[in-house]
Amino acid sequence: MSIRFLFAAVVAAMMVPGAVQAQQAWNVPGATNAQLKAPPSGPAPRRDLTGVWDAGGAGIGGSGQADEREKARAPFTKLGEEMFQRNKPGNGPRMAAVAEINDPLSTIGDPSGFPRLLTFELRPFQIVQTPNQVLMLYMFEKRWRVIWTDGRQLPKEPDPRWYGYSVGRWEDDTTFVVESVGMDDRTWVDNSGYPHSTSLRVTERYQRVSQNTLELTVTIDDPLVYTKPWLARNKLPLKLMPPGADLMEMIPSASEAQAYTKSISSQTKTK
Amino acid sequence: MNAKYFGLFLLVAALAAPAAVAAHHGAASFDTTMEVTLKGTVTEWQWFNPHCFLKFDVKGEDGTVKNWAVEAGNPTDQTKRGWSRNSFKPGDQVTVTLQPVKTGAPVGRIRSVVLADGREFK
Numbered sequence: 001m002s003i004r005f006l007f008a009a010v011v012a013a014m015m016v017p018g019a020v021q022a023q024q025a026w027n028v029p030g031a032t033n034a035q036l037k038a039p040p041s042g043p044a045p046r047r048d049l050t051g052v053w054d055a056g057g058a059g060i061g062g063s064g065q066a067d068e069r070e071k072a073r074a075p076f077t078k079l080g081e082e083m084f085q086r087n088k089p090g091n092g093p094r095m096a097a098v099a100e101i102n103d104p105l106s107t108i109g110d111p112s113g114f115p116r117l118l119t120f121e122l123r124p125f126q127i128v129q130t131p132n133q134v135l136m137l138y139m140f141e142k143r144w145r146v147i148w149t150d151g152r153q154l155p156k157e158p159d160p161r162w163y164g165y166s167v168g169r170w171e172d173d174t175t176f177v178v179e180s181v182g183m184d185d186r187t188w189v190d191n192s193g194y195p196h197s198t199s200l201r202v203t204e205r206y207q208r209v210s211q212n213t214l215e216l217t218v219t220i221d222d223p224l225v226y227t228k229p230w231l232a233r234n235k236l237p238l239k240l241m242p243p244g245a246d247l248m249e250m251i252p253s254a255s256e257a258q259a260y261t262k263s264i265s266s267q268t269k270t271k
Numbered sequence: 272m273n274a275k276y277f278g279l280f281l282l283v284a285a286l287a288a289p290a291a292v293a294a295h296h297g298a299a300s301f302d303t304t305m306e307v308t309l310k311g312t313v314t315e316w317q318w319f320n321p322h323c324f325l326k327f328d329v330k331g332e333d334g335t336v337k338n339w340a341v342e343a344g345n346p347t348d349q350t351k352r353g354w355s356r357n358s359f360k361p362g363d364q365v366t367v368t369l370q371p372v373k374t375g376a377p378v379g380r381i382r383s384v385v386l387a388d389g390r391e392f393k
Contacts, residue, residue, distance in 0.1 A: 090296025098300040256319040263340045267378045268300045
């Protein structure tokens, strides 16, 4: 086969849309992409969460976690109700008009923060394990979290951070439990404007039920804001993506938020 | 809503088809009971979070031009629907079906965009 013929064949293959997509290895938007071959299933490996995990549409949480809180019968405290009323969400039961929304994430490009990145826009994320840490690398915001597994204790009086302080431990060979404190109270718990204080404590349970499935349960415990703990995620199934999946960038930048405000939301105000 | 800007408009009952994903906000500002179809010329296409948006000029019956701004979902979700940063460029002739905002401003959210060559983005 001549070089010229080979070149022509390659060019021809690239001009066929299907052929190009079949070779596409970058920016795979989700595990449901039919061109990706799911990894073989099997029993859960021992103490191993590594891989890229995708909750699909259930991870988005656009309307927030109001149903879960009501199911838990965990009403607000007086302070919690006051904080809640100040937040004007763009979605959920108290959906505000676009021009009235004061969501710090979507309107001014503040960080989503923790635990909101588990309740809203939980897009595919990668878990990496090192000898003394579990790292979680999120597609949304292109953020990462460090979960220490070296036996250290959580700080007693932490200086608040957008993503808090986290430690983790294996409860058994397939269950990894993470405790987090010290979250900045400017962030919301979810997309419906649920607030939290700096006293918030979050527990995540990652239960690897098989090779290809991980279940995530998230407990919100903030006695200053909620009268009892409640589950913001309850056994949310996460599917293992193929090892070659390359995550997209999904960054809510301040400049893009401002451009949206100028072109769209400011134009929707009632005169 | 000022009817004179809609020389080419087609009003249809709202269909059950899902709107573009708008996880950032819901439908509070939009009139979900109506859809409007407008023909115009693209002036701007922004591939942005939390919403991509398209701006296009529409010429009214009286010759005046109004610039519309209509939003879609975020780039990640639009990618899954076959949209891209290069789907539209200034000067493209487009037929846009949208749900307008309740205030009557030339703003809305996209239901579909059809290019002059017939390609449709939903």
